[in-house]
């Protein structure tokens with residue numbers, strides 16, 4: 001297992017490019033199962049989740065290849081398989097996105113109930129309700145969803161749940177309805193840019209979906225979807241993560257390939273906190289700070305609100321910002337596993353129902369911490385970058401699900417961060433109780449972890 005060793009305190013500076021979005025790439029790759037021609041997807045990030053889905057799609061009869069330029073080519077070569085095994089599906093939430101395409105095109109699907117980040121209850125009742133409304137016969141047995149249907153038929157579907165709509169649920173129903181006979185309307189559809197990206201991909205293949213980006217979708221079913229070439233929308237969560245990393249270190253960072261229109265709520269909140277964000281060209285933003293940052297209250301909401309996937313990273317920023325801040329998550333009200341780990345670094349955070357009250361500490365101190373999920377990992381990295389001294393962020397396999405070589409991007413910006421195998425001899429000396437720190441160890445200008453550049457570095461290459 002790998003860990004990050006970070007020496008905090010270096011302001012990030014320089015330019016990095018944002019990848020295509022994980023949460024758009026995964027449902028789009030799954031939707032390729034519903035088409036009868038080849039698709040070429042550009043800007044698909046090289047992530048563990050993407051590799052897992054490639055494996056699953058291969059098992060489902062798809063030819064999946066990344067060519068030399070990085071484009072992902074997908075084509076169905078065998079349309080008989082319809083089962084997605086627990087071993088693959090359990091690691092990744094987005095695997096549930098194969099349900100709609102399989103059902104629509106092959107008439108049956110048998111899929112393990114999905115895993116994904118441990119961020120609270122993640123039922124799929126709305127997915128199943130929507131597919132049943134389209135005519136599928138669905139049962140759950142031994143941990144698997146078993147769905148069967150003849151040709152699906154259009155229906156009126158309401159996708160509102162206790163916490164708003166469902167993102168992957170909207171994706172599933174949209175793909176299934178694109179091939180159903182007749183018209184489907186979806187009310188309370190998710191409006192996330194990743195859902196719009198999937199809709200655009202489907203429309204390019206011949207689907208007839210209107211209302212994308214609004215809660216009301218109209219879908220006229222078609223007989224067939226052909227293949228197409230599609231560039232994945234930039235990852236707004238990766239962009240927000242790097243913006244917050246820049247802000248927390250008092251850095252000066254330029255991001256390329258970022259759609260500021262997908263980040264309005266985050267940009268407004270960061271400005272309120274005192275982060276300076278300037279548009280410096282097409283899809284380019286520059287992030288700087290001047291003077292003290294200010295405490296602020298944040299509520300994570302469905303799009304266009306502040307994304308729940310940025311909540312943990314904002315918590316790290318506010319934990320270093322003097323004053324009282326309150327963060328509430330209205331999408332996953334229990335998504336606060338990072339709070340206890342941030343406390344190890346000196347953060348003062350109290351949980352109250354769906355909220356966390358943060359008494360900003362000014363500066364955190366390095367510590368050994370454990371990542372519990374994808375964005376919690378990102379939050380701990382951010383905290384480590386700003387903290388005084390060394391931090392060890394363990395269990396970063398969560399982070400690798402959703403960020404492509406984050407440590408390389410951060411190093412490109414000057415951060416002191418290394419990926420090493422998590423072993424007793426790689427654990428930072430400064431974090432061992434029996435090892436007194438020297439001033440030189442803490443302030444060396446060319447710090448590099450002694451075991452870096454060995455096994456783990458090669459693995460991440």
Ligand SMILES: CC(=O)N[C@H]1[C@@H](OP(=O)(O)OP(=O)(O)OC[C@H]2O[C@@H](n3ccc(=O)[nH]c3=O)[C@H](O)[C@@H]2O)O[C@H](CO)[C@@H](O)[C@@H]1O
Pocket residue numbers: 023026093094121122123124125126127128161162163164165166167168169307308309331332333
């Ligand atoms: C692969 C992917 O795109 N993952 C994203 C997707 O997850 P995912 O699609 O799983 O999240 P949902 O939008 O479905 O969940 C939102 C809320 O609805 C509830 N719910 C969901 C489905 C359902 O059938 N019944 C139900 O009650 C959930 O418990 C949660 O409280 O959207 C989340 C919310 O923006 C993000 O955090 C995830 O990064």
Ligand SMILES: C=C(OP(=O)(O)O)C(=O)O
Pocket residue numbers: 023092093094115116117119309374375402
């Ligand atoms: C929660 C997330 O991912 P997933 O839905 O794939 O678990 C995320 O991207 O933050």
